[in-house]
Amino acid sequence: MSALPVQALLFDIFGTVVDWREGIAREAQRCLAGRGIARDWHAFADRWRARYQPSMEAVRSGRRPFAKLDLLHRENLLATLEEFAIDGLSAAEIDQLTTAWHRLEPWPDVRDGMRRLRQRYLMAPVSNGNISLMVHLARHGGLVWDAILGAELARNYKPTPATYLAAADAFSLPPGACMMVAAHANDLLAARSCGLATAYVHRPTEYGPAAAASSLPHEHRFEVMATSFQELADQLGC
């Protein structure tokens, strides 16, 4: 554990707090099946998500000025629709499907765990999602945050150090008084390199049951290793 007492928990969102794959598959079906379009919607979700890192890399590398994730999601959706040979959607339909990312469900343990964690810690998302996307997700899922931090505040995308450091600075805390909570080792390793404490939460079905990893990744040592937000709350003494 960090030498400083942790005062704030910073949360990754997609995959850690919400189940993007099931949510996107459901929303794509809801938006498009009604038009008589039939596809493998889980594959559609996977291919849309596959364009996520490359689109952010254009910003991280400086090739492109900062753009909100909603815009990157829209551009990536257009490419995915083309890949799946879906055309003829109106701009309103494309906008509606783009905001599928605003209507994802939290994993079942999240609300209860967050309620307990909130008794002791300041809580904020540090996601690559833009502020309004995070606001809508919180309203949709009944989540209560102290502030919305993350990529839009830092004007850059994780895992660039600026993203984590901007979040600690917004809470007026040293990095060591913040703990990053994520289901992804690369996010936590980047946070640790900035001096943050780290908590890994295992989400084995993030990429679907076929891709499920059955055990915690023991190649990295994070301060907390948990399989749910309740277990995270238990381990943090909440």
Place this chain on the structure above:
Amino acid sequence: MSALPVQALLFDIFGTVVDWREGIAREAQRCLAGRGIARDWHAFADRWRARYQPSMEAVRSGRRPFAKLDLLHRENLLATLEEFAIDGLSAAEIDQLTTAWHRLEPWPDVRDGMRRLRQRYLMAPVSNGNISLMVHLARHGGLVWDAILGAELARNYKPTPATYLAAADAFSLPPGACMMVAAHANDLLAARSCGLATAYVHRPTEYGPAAAASSLPHEHRFEVMATSFQELADQLGC
């Protein structure tokens, strides 16, 4: 009323949501009377607050890079302590008194009014207070926000247009879909010049009972004129 339906309410905080004068007088007494120091603590609060606008003007004019309000409050406190011939405080005592601004009470109508308004609108502070100050005030007063917007996000102080426009942009809304709520006409006039709708809430005792203005300022026409957050909720149909 604006041509667009309002989707988000943006709140001024000091004077509009919280009673800074009584809170600062109480906190100064609590911090300093225990050391045997006796002063007129309401006058102390007034003099500390009198340094607020000049200190922000240094940033607005470009003479000084953006600095968080906590830092400006600390510098202004040192000057106020000198004016009141109070010396010998430790750095920890000065820090504790600086954060008196984090422990102010909401006006009595605020919590109930906000609970009603939140059913229909996105809600955020657009204050000159920094993010961590707003977070602590919200925890202290039991206020629930969707996001913390305002000066720190815009890296400039109200009433510069960038502050209002950055808040609307963070919610991914056009300015006309946002309504600024404040007890100060100059804040609302600046917001209106950026295209926001405006709601005036009358706080006649903000500067103390002796300075109380008995009636609403009728020289300006704001979309809503209210004397409490409940009346604001009534007028907005919540």
